[in-house]
Amino acid sequence: MKGYLIYRKEEAIRNQAFIRLFCEEGKAYGVSFCYIPYDEYRNRELPDFVLNRTRDVTVSRWYEEKKVLVLHSSLITEIGNHKMKTLQYLKKTLPLCIQKEKWAPDSFLLSKERIFQWAEAAESQEYEVFEEAYAFWEKNGSCILKSVDGHGGSEVAELFIPYGKTEYAKKEAWERFGRTIHLFLGKECILQEKIASDSRDVRIYILGGKIYQAIARQGKKDFRSNFSLGGSAARYELSNQEYAYVSQFLQVFQGETLGLAGLDFIIDRQGNLIFNELEEMAGTRMLYQNTNYNIVRDYIEWILISGNF
Numbered sequence: 196m197k198g199y200l201i202y203r204k205e206e207a208i209r210n211q212a213f214i215r216l217f218c219e220e221g222k223a224y225g226v227s228f229c230y231i232p233y234d235e236y237r238n239r240e241l242p243d244f245v246l247n248r249t250r251d252v253t254v255s256r257w258y259e260e261k262k263v264l265v266l267h268s269s270l271i272t273e274i275g276n277h278k279m280k281t282l283q284y285l286k287k288t289l290p291l292c293i294q295k296e297k298w299a300p301d302s303f304l305l306s307k308e309r310i311f312q313w314a315e316a317a318e319s320q321e322y323e324v325f326e327e328a329y330a331f332w333e334k335n336g337s338c339i340l341k342s343v344d345g346h347g348g349s350e351v352a353e354l355f356i357p358y359g360k361t362e363y364a365k366k367e368a369w370e371r372f373g374r375t376i377h378l379f380l381g382k383e384c385i386l387q388e389k390i391a392s393d394s395r396d397v398r399i400y401i402l403g404g405k406i407y408q409a410i411a412r413q414g415k416k417d418f419r420s421n422f423s424l425g426g427s428a429a430r431y432e433l434s435n436q437e438y439a440y441v442s443q444f445l446q447v448f449q450g451e452t453l454g455l456a457g458l459d460f461i462i463d464r465q466g467n468l469i470f471n472e473l474e475e476m477a478g479t480r481m482l483y484q485n486t487n488y489n490i491v492r493d494y495i496e497w498i499l500i501s502g503n504f
Contacts, residue, residue, distance in 0.1 A: 196226045196504060197242040201249055203233045210248070213479065216491045217246075224495055244502060246454075248476055250276045250344070264502050266454035267475055275456065275475025277343045278385045279304045285470065288447035293440075299470040300339070300387040300461075303327045310379050317373035322357070331388045332356040339389050340375070342382040346474065352378065353389065390469050395462040397431050398474070399441055400482060400490065401453045403497040406441060408488060409433050410481045411462070428481045437468060444470065452501070455479075455494050 198221065200214055207214065207230060217228040231239055233249050237257065244264040247254045252273045258265035267275065274280040282302055289298065305313070305327065316324035331338035342350035357372035358365045394414025400407040411431035433441065444458060457477035460468035479490050498504075 196224075198226055198228045198498075199231045199236070199239070199242045199245045200228055201231045201233060201236050201245060201247050201254060203249055206248065207232070213491075217495070220489070220492045220495055223492075224499060226495060226499070243504060244498060247272060250346075250476055252276075264498075266452065266498070267456070268451055271448070271451050271453065271456075272475055275473045276346075278341065278472060279343055281473045282470075285444070285447060290443060290446075293443050297467070297469065300390055301330075302388075303386045304343075305340075305384040305386055307381060307383055310376065310382065310384055314373065314376045314380055317357070317369060317376050320357070320369050325357075327386050328354065328356075331386075335389060335391075337389050339387045340379060340384055341387070342379060342384050344383075346476070347478075350379070350382070354386075390461045391464050392461045392469075393464060394426070396471060397460050397462055397468065398477070398481065399433075399458045399460065400477065400479075401445065401456045401458060402490065402493060403501060404445060404448065404453050406433070406438065406445070407490065407493075408482060408486060410485055412481075428485055430485045440468060454498070455490065 198217075200217060202210060202214070214228075214230050221228045229242070233251070233254070236254060241258075241261055241263055244266070245254075245258050246266055247258070250272065252269050255265045255267065255269040255272045259269055274284045279302065282299055285299070286294070312324060328338050337353050337355045340352050340354050345351060352375050354372065354375060355368065357368045395411065397409050397411045399409045409431040410428050413427045413429075441458065441460070445453070455477060457474035459471040459474060461471050463469055482488055482490050
């Protein structure tokens with residue numbers, strides 16, 4: 196039996212150990228895993244199944260057309276790599292009992308053109324242009340800007356209200372604001388309220404559509420809690436209430452399969468879980484460092500069972 200791991204070449208270099216794990220663990224199950232570079236997959240013979248690790252929906256669609264099992268599906272790959280599409284999908288499908296409470300940060304989609312307008316307005320200090328941020332700034336003085344397809348905490352920044360108590364502070368604030376906006380030129384972005392969380396969140400690993408293990412993350416001198424940015428991580432046991440709450444999010448994907456993925460929730464200062472992102476291509480380093488689980492082995496077992504191989 197043959198399984199393909201498709202990566203972009205630069206991602207494959209960073210994930211050599213992960214690819215090697217699949218190759219080693221697959222032997223015990225009679226599965227031959229093969230790394231396929233992103234620009235070569237169309238020229239290879241069809242495998243029994245594919246793990247699309249490119250974040251590119253066209254790869255999943257191509258294999259779906261060939262009737263080859265691909266994880267993840269085109270729908271999950273699309274919404275899992277576009278933060279606003281994730282929120283829009285959940286807003287359509289989550290039960291009302293979840294939506295009547297605070298379940299996600301208030302968010303606005305900012306087009307590439309709008310980001311360019313913001314950059315120009317920052318240079319001329321035209322405060323009235325930033326209408327999407329008014330409510331956020333009035334509430335707590337800052338908000339969060341992130342590209343729709345960033346991951347691992349990259350392309351995420353905090354935007355502080357661009358004025359101060361003195362002319363010097365005002366000039367400095369606008370300069371800082373302008374520099375931040377320029378980092379996002381050419382990118383479609385999402386603007387969100389900042390949830391007071393003391394830089395804490397929880398990554399809930401999903402395997403085969405079910406909760407596998409939760410890992411809490413704590414930011415280090417940063418509002419972001421990502422482990423890849425120097426934050427700490429520790430095993431987290433969901434309470435019965437939290438388990439039931441997260442399970443409601445999983446139910447909306449019925450008909451679609453979350454093979455190996457992550458649901459990220461901000462932990463606010465009252466201890467509530469506030470949905471942040473669906474990590475379609477979740478890394479597993481935190482799991483191996485904080486638990487005795489072998490998620491690669493478990494993933495292979497699940498693929499063989501669920502795929503009826």
